[in-house]
Amino acid sequence: MTAADAGPVPADEVGVRYEQDGPVATVTLCRPGVLNAQTPAMWTELGNISRKLPGGVRVVIVRGEGRAFSAGLDLSVAKGDGDSSLTRLAQLSAAECADRIAGFQTAFTWLRSPSIVTIAAVQGHAIGAGFQLALNCDMRILADDARFSMAEVALGLVPDLGGTKRLTELVGPSRALEICVTGRRISADEADRIGLATAVVPPAELDGAVSDLAAAVLAADGGAVAEIKALLAGAPLRSYAEQDRAEREAQTRRLSDLLGAGE
Incomplete structure (x- = not known):
């Protein structure tokens, strides 16, 4: 099925396919001939999926088709003459350009929503926008052939699709700076060692590992999972006292939801 049974444009044309199996949704980038290189049209479709995501979905898996x-x-889009090309963006006012980029960012940032747990299944290259798409997911299961790179610097640009904060949280500001300013390739083994990977498996085991993780998430209470995700996401911004308070408030809501109706 498609998100909310909507979307008149075929997946092979827009480059994004949505499938749902009960509480698990799978979003697949499906331009394997160009290694799933991303376009603004794909970002629009990702944003559409986020707005139409059925309420019963608890886990979203993001993957790429092919190698x-x-x-x-x-x-070819970035350097072309379309409305979203770098040249056209540069011709906008500062406010208009920022607004356009904000629209692009929504294709990525919805993956951080507390109401869902998101898992990136990464094989082969995850470069630039691909790396940031994986970073916006809560967890990243990597095939051992995976390679990350924050390559925007090669174009004189900065990462702007919601990846820099998560990267800094995972590896620290010094290493994040080194990764972003060099644009170097990071192997799956290094990603595992520095905290970018939740797990690394052989390519043939990638789908199974992701399915097992999704099943483990679904086995937990949905309300508790949502509260835990929100607690952990907000923890870096809070003092110990503020985090203690957030824990108390979250637990109070859980107790009310679980037991309050029976009193």
């Missing part, structure tokens, strides 16, 4: 997760921004 790569995503080679990043499609340079």
Whole structure:
């Protein structure tokens, strides 16, 4: 099925496919011929999926079709003359350009919503926008052939699709700076060692590992999972006292939801 049974444009044309099996939704980048290089049209569809996501979905898996997760921004679009090309963006006022980029960001940032747990299944290259798509997910299961790279610097640009905060939280500001300013490739083994990977498995085991993780999430109480995700996401911004308070408030809501109706 498609998100809310909507979307008149075929997946192979827009480059994004949505499938749902009960509480698990799978979003697949499906331009394997160009290593799932991303376009603004794909970002629009990702944003559409987020707005139409059925309420019963608890886990969203993001994957790439073929031998790569995503080679990043499609340079034929970026360097072309379309409305979303780098040249056209540069011609906008500062406010208009920022607004356009804010629209692009929504295709990625919905994956951080507390109401769902998101898992990136990464094989092959995850470069630039591909790396940031994986970073916006809560967890990243990597095939051992996966390679990350924050390659925007090669174009004189900065990462702007919601990946820099998560990257800094995972590896620390010094290492995040080194990764972003060098644009170097990070192997699956290194990603595991520095905290970018939740797990690394052989390519043939990637789908099974992701399915097992999704099943483990679904086995837990949905309300508790949502509260835990929100607690952990907000923890870096809170003092110990503030985090203690957030825990108390979350637990009070849980007790009310679980037991309050029976009193």
